[in-house]
Amino acid sequence: MTHTGRHFLQIPGPTNVPDRVLKEIAQATIDHRGPEFADLGVEVLERLKGIFRTHGPVVVFPSSGTGAAEAALVNTLSPGDRILIFETGWFSHIAWKQVAERLGVNVEYVPGTWRRGASPETLEQRLKDDTARELKAVVVVHNETSTGVVSRIADLRRAMNRSGHPALLIVDAISSLASIDLRHDEWEIDVTVCGSQKGLMVPPGLGFNAVSEKALAANATSKLPKAYWNWEEMLKANKSGFFPYTPATNLLYGLREALRMLDEEGFDNVLQRHARHGDATRAAVRAWGLDIVPENPAEYSNSLTAVYTPEGHSADRLRQTILEHFDMSLGTGLGKLAGRVFRIGHLGSFNDLMLAGTLSGVEMGLALAGVPHKPGGVLAAMQSLTASTQKTEPASAAR
Numbered sequence: 430m431t432h433t434g435r436h437f438l439q440i441p442g443p444t445n446v447p448d449r450v451l452k453e454i455a456q457a458t459i460d461h462r463g464p465e466f467a468d469l470g471v472e473v474l475e476r477l478k479g480i481f482r483t484h485g486p487v488v489v490f491p492s493s494g495t496g497a498a499e500a501a502l503v504n505t506l507s508p509g510d511r512i513l514i515f516e517t518g519w520f521s522h523i524a525w526k527q528v529a530e531r532l533g534v535n536v537e538y539v540p541g542t543w544r545r546g547a548s549p550e551t552l553e554q555r556l557k558d559d560t561a562r563e564l565k566a567v568v569v570v571h572n573e574t575s576t577g578v579v580s581r582i583a584d585l586r587r588a589m590n591r592s593g594h595p596a597l598l599i600v601d602a603i604s605s606l607a608s609i610d611l612r613h614d615e616w617e618i619d620v621t622v623c624g625s626q627k628g629l630m631v632p633p634g635l636g637f638n639a640v641s642e643k644a645l646a647a648n649a650t651s652k653l654p655k656a657y658w659n660w661e662e663m664l665k666a667n668k669s670g671f672f673p674y675t676p677a678t679n680l681l682y683g684l685r686e687a688l689r690m691l692d693e694e695g696f697d698n699v700l701q702r703h704a705r706h707g708d709a710t711r712a713a714v715r716a717w718g719l720d721i722v723p724e725n726p727a728e729y730s731n732s733l734t735a736v737y738t739p740e741g742h743s744a745d746r747l748r749q750t751i752l753e754h755f756d757m758s759l760g761t762g763l764g765k766l767a768g769r770v771f772r773i774g775h776l777g778s779f780n781d782l783m784l785a786g787t788l789s790g791v792e793m794g795l796a797l798a799g800v801p802h803k804p805g806g807v808l809a810a811m812q813s814l815t816a817s818t819q820k821t822e823p824a825s826a827a828r
């Protein structure tokens with residue numbers, strides 16, 4: 430089938446890259462040890478602090494998110510250290526448990542159903558029970574991209590503080606940063622881990638660690654081997670806008686432009702936009718009569734919605750139908766959700782009509798693939814979008 434117009438990339442990352450960002454990336458590559466590069470480096474490193482809501486350093490690696498996860502662990506831990514990782518879904522397993530175990534870290538994996546976020550009560554109790562203070566870090570995936578369930582980091586931090594336990598808090602914000610509220614300093618996160626390819630609207634290839642004072646102190650005594658991922662050399666070079674090895678120069682051009690765009694829109698507006706799109710998508714799914722993965726409304730994701738297909742109807746067949754007929758990619762079900770779930774990405778460079786188009790593709794696909802559902806999802810989403818537009822309309826426009 431010949432496809433015309435633009436492909437709809439509605440997986441929950443990599444996300445659509447704005448033309449402004451693509452154009453920047455297309456510039457000639459410059460000398461990464463020359464004066465022009467230093468300006469780029471300084472601006473990007475400074476602007477990143479605003480996005481992570483931190484006054485501390487943000488380290489940028491030429492890597493995917495998994496690399497940034499490895500960096501967070503090797504820079505703060507020593508061989509045999511015990512850490513707590515909450516099972517929230519596929520990514521808590523693949524990007525954290527598996528990586529930590531391969532590095533020789535002793536993982537206590539707190540079981541989860543994949544339908545709820547990390548429990549503050551469980552965390553508090555586990556830390557109180559650890560009277561010997563053996564646990565060195567707690568790892569939580571903020572927005573579990575395989576399920577669309579958000580863990581409440583502020584509540585988890587309060588639980589840690591109540592327990593009085595000194596463990597580090599490491600947060601995976603790979604699919605939440607610049608889409609869902611995340612406050613590195615205020616929530617006393619020690620390492621916030623991210624990648625470029627989701628809310629930041631840049632192609633894959635950059636990994637981030639926002640680092641607290643406490644994490645830097647842990648770095649000074651951590652004994653896991655680190656060379657490429659070493660924060661110390663990075664932070665030294667970053668002071669003047671440079672990197673200890675060849676950075677991903679052109680992706681940094683793209684990142685600078687994306688950060689300027691987020692600034693132009695206003696960070697609160699960015700988060701508000703994602704909230705509206707999350708609400709509208711869930712309104713559509715409810716109208717179709719389908720179920721979403723998260724059980725607790727306080728844990729609904731604003732960056733993606735994971736939807737169950739009814740028993741006996743393959744989510745992958747539905748995705749294939751939609752790709753063939755409408756040239757739209759939706760996220761696949763991962764791990765134990767394979768074939769049972771499809772994921773609608775609504776994060777990054779996105780607007781109301783892109784969402785309406787996305788949901789139209791899903792609704793037509795449901796009909797074509799013979800998946801039982803009620804019509805009217807797109808209409809429900811449009812009504813949700815209109816209602817929230819009216820609510821946020823500035824007074825001058827209403828006159």
Ligand SMILES: Cc1ncc(COP(=O)(O)O)c(C=O)c1O
Nearest residue numbers: 493494495520524574603604624
């Ligand atoms: C929450 C989360 N953690 C970790 C990863 C792994 O990141 P990457 O595939 O960039 O290595 C992803 C990727 O989608 C993710 O969504």
